[in-house]
Amino acid sequence: MANPQAAIAELIEEFAFFDDWTDRYQYIIDMGKQLPAFPPEKQDDAHKFHGCQSQVWFDYAWQDNHLKLQGTSDATIVKGLIALLFRVYNNQTALDILATDTDFLDQLGLKTHLSANRATGLVGMIQKIRVIAADAAGH
């Protein structure tokens, strides 16, 4: 399993491969389709991630010191963006998560291309993951 920094480098390389944003979104959508199914019974208020315009559900667990993330959205592109975040943060240790630069959305060009609301929602998810990691690391 690549560490978060390596996963980010991989994503940047993959994004550079596409000529335009329509193709990049297609790629993001396809990533979302490969996201493991989120249990329907967890699509409730308790698992709702607030701060997104579309609905996002989210859960996590620690397994052998590695963060296991689950999530989905009613919006296809948002689901893809969740998958993108999971490429970086899923199956990582708390220390690796905390050591990861958070400006990769900028590097991928997502901050300028996503609507302000979606970018804010995505940044909110990154912060949430970092808080979970900080709690586990005893920070």
Added chain:
Amino acid sequence: MMNSAVITPSSQAKIGLDVEALRAQFPALQQNINGKPLVYLDNAATTQKPLAVIETVDQFYRHDNANIHRGVHTLSGRATDLYEAARERVRLSLNGGHTDEIVFVRGVTEAINLVASSFGQSLKAGDEIVISALEHHANIVPWHLLRERIGIVIKVIPVTPIGEIDLSTLPGLITARTRLIAVNHVSNALGTINPVQEICRIAREHDIPTLIDGAQGLPHGPVDVQAIGCDFYALSGHKAFGPSGIGALYARRPWLGKLPPYHGGGDMIETVSFETITYAPPPAKFEAGTPNIEGAIGLGAALTWLAELDHAALAAHEAALLAAATESLGAIPGLKIIGQARHKAPVVSFVLDGIHPHDVGTLLDAQGIAVRTGQHCAMPILQQLGVASGTVRASFCFYNTFDEVEALARAVHRAQTMLS
């Protein structure tokens, strides 16, 4: 020169309107977005600005900038003249009876808040305001504030499934406690053109004043407040080719004389001591503090520019764009047009089966197409029509082309394929 002609969606060649010459006057339309020519279809949110407006505001800052009404120097005189000329221009564009019936405000939202606040002071608990189910939040929330403050009752004219105000119910909603009827001229969410003249006629029969939210009215044709027969008419500059943060409230005489001031401050008083105050006559009474001078002058320039165009040709072109968009989008399987009123401004609000409107908006933007997605500040009507998570709204203006309609339809189809 433009001339009006009978047109159909498929007969672009016959159009008497030189759309390319019109477009050339809008610098912001001449750009690529994400490598594609910009297709700007968010005109109901804000229109682009013609050179006539940009140059007027530029000229004001370069040559005439000063505060108004209180300076004895030349620049202040010039700025005051330009500002007051803009007021007269607004009167002319609305066919108001008197220049002092026009108050400059920040936009429709402030205009309605002004009426709710000043007119509202005469209301008592149990008094009723009638609005429609088709309103923008700007014509809902100010009445809620009044409801919370003094206990007025909000009554709502229902809307039919195709998005038309059900006028037959209006007489039944009017009671001895009805104090105001406030409706929009054109729905921002669906494009429905409302029968405001008829609504005002019914209101007058019961001696009830009327307020028209004209945010979406002015951009799509001449407005005649005397023909409409309303007491108040609110407009926003940014939706009618003028700057943002400027708008106007028309209030038929003698309303402004009767209503108490909205804001207090400079320029709205005659004399002030610590014991007494006398207010300036309207409209100054309602324009406390330094107003948006350059905004007003820019709005005046926009309305002058608009007045010089051939309105019949513009209206025919917009109607043809609406028909073409309705046809092209309507042909996409799984696409449902929300709002199919018989009289519509060039607005097509739609949803795609099983697809989130924001996803569509994002993929259209990637293809250079600007639309609005979401609830359009009109949650009640979208909820009623069963599209609470919102719609994609393409709102056209006379500077849009049939090629852009086709580009939209192609891009929507592509987005649908990608998202399915």
